[in-house]
Amino acid sequence: MFDDIFKTNITQLDDVIIRALFSLITLFLVTKMLGKKQVSQLSLFDYVIGISIGNFAAEMTTNIEIQFINGIVAVLLFGFVAYLVSILTMKSIVLRRFFMGTPTVLIEKGKLLEKGLKKVKFDMNDLLEECRGNGYFDINQIEYAIMEANGKISILPKSDYKPLTVADMQLKVPQERLCANVIIDGKIMHKNLENMNKNEKWLLHELKIKGYTKLESILLATLDSNDKVNIYEKNHDEKIKQVLE
Numbered sequence: 124m125f126d127d128i129f130k131t132n133i134t135q136l137d138d139v140i141i142r143a144l145f146s147l148i149t150l151f152l153v154t155k156m157l158g159k160k161q162v163s164q165l166s167l168f169d170y171v172i173g174i175s176i177g178n179f180a181a182e183m184t185t186n187i188e189i190q191f192i193n194g195i196v197a198v199l200l201f202g203f204v205a206y207l208v209s210i211l212t213m214k215s216i217v218l219r220r221f222f223m224g225t226p227t228v229l230i231e232k233g234k235l236l237e238k239g240l241k242k243v244k245f246d247m248n249d250l251l252e253e254c255r256g257n258g259y260f261d262i263n264q265i266e267y268a269i270m271e272a273n274g275k276i277s278i279l280p281k282s283d284y285k286p287l288t289v290a291d292m293q294l295k296v297p298q299e300r301l302c303a304n305v306i307i308d309g310k311i312m313h314k315n316l317e318n319m320n321k322n323e324k325w326l327l328h329e330l331k332i333k334g335y336t337k338l339e340s341i342l343l344a345t346l347d348s349n350d351k352v353n354i355y356e357k358n359h360d361e362k363i364k365q366v367l368e
Contacts (some may be wrong), residue, residue, distance in 0.1 A: 138187050146180045149195055153202035168222045172205040223272050230268035233281065243270050254278065305352070306344035319346050326352070 153176065176198050183194025212219040229239045229250060240250065251262065253276040259265055267279040289296055303315040311323055326344075329352045335341060343355040 139184060142184045142187070142191055145191070145195070146184045146198075149198050150176065150180055153198060168208065169205065172201055176201050226272060226277075227270045228267065229270055229276070230262070230265050233263070233266055235262075239270075245270075250276075302345040302347045302353075304343065305346045306338060306341050306354075308343075309339045309341055309357075311338065316346075321346065321350075330354070 179194050179197045179201070183189060183191055183198075208218075208222055212222055227239050227243050228236055229243070229245065230236065235250075240246070250268070254260070254262055254265065254268070257276060257278045259278060259280065264280050264284040265278055266281045269277045271277055303312075303319045305312050305316050305319070305321075305326055311326065313323065316322060316326060326346075330336070330338075330341075330344075333352070333354060335354060340356055341354055342357045345353045347353070
């Protein structure tokens with residue numbers, strides 16, 4: 124029985140490997156054409172296109188009885204349609220609303236909108252879970268809650284519960300700038316050092332001042348705009364702590 128499970132035809136296996144490689148290349152090219160989007164940012168139309176293309180790729184890889192070129196054409200066609208729709212939705216508000224959908228208000232001026240919840244097929248438990256995920260355990264703190272077209276919940280808190288900002292305090296602070304990763308897993312990132320107008324000699328000197336002589340002991344080192352080097356050591360022996368479920 125087990126022999127039958129693992130028995131395969133070498134010729135067919137080679138065919139599957141070749142199909143898989145070409146499928147991967149095709150999917151990569153189509154994805155590059157469509158642009159960068161996280162799963163949480165996909166609209167309903169993007170989600171349907173993604174599932175369809177994935178199904179085509181799997182079918183043309185494992186089903187050696189179908190013509191491989193048919194699967195390639197299907198993937199490219201769906202990819203082209205998705206690309207065309209993305210272009211059209213950037214130029215037309217009407218098409219954007221049709222294909223991508225529109226935001227739905229769930230809480231307005233502190234009041235729950237039952238029609239909005241029904242429209243997005245949300246019950247109270249779903250809404251409360253999303254609110255907690257956004258950091259609001261008391262729904263009374265929320266002025267507006269809106270479900271975006273991609274399903275993400277955006278929350279505007281009431282004025283009393285907004286976090287205090289520097290602008291509120293009327294303070295002047297220097298503009299923050301990005302930090303550069305100058306060491307990753309014991310290896311110096313020379314390009315990042317150059318972008319920060321520093322070199323390896325300067326970095327090694329700073330590490331020596333901080334008591335580090337071996338790069339292998341450093342998991343990550345960052346450099347900020349004030350020339351401050353922050354070092355994070357490797358800790359292979361440290362035990363992972365359990366978190367309450």
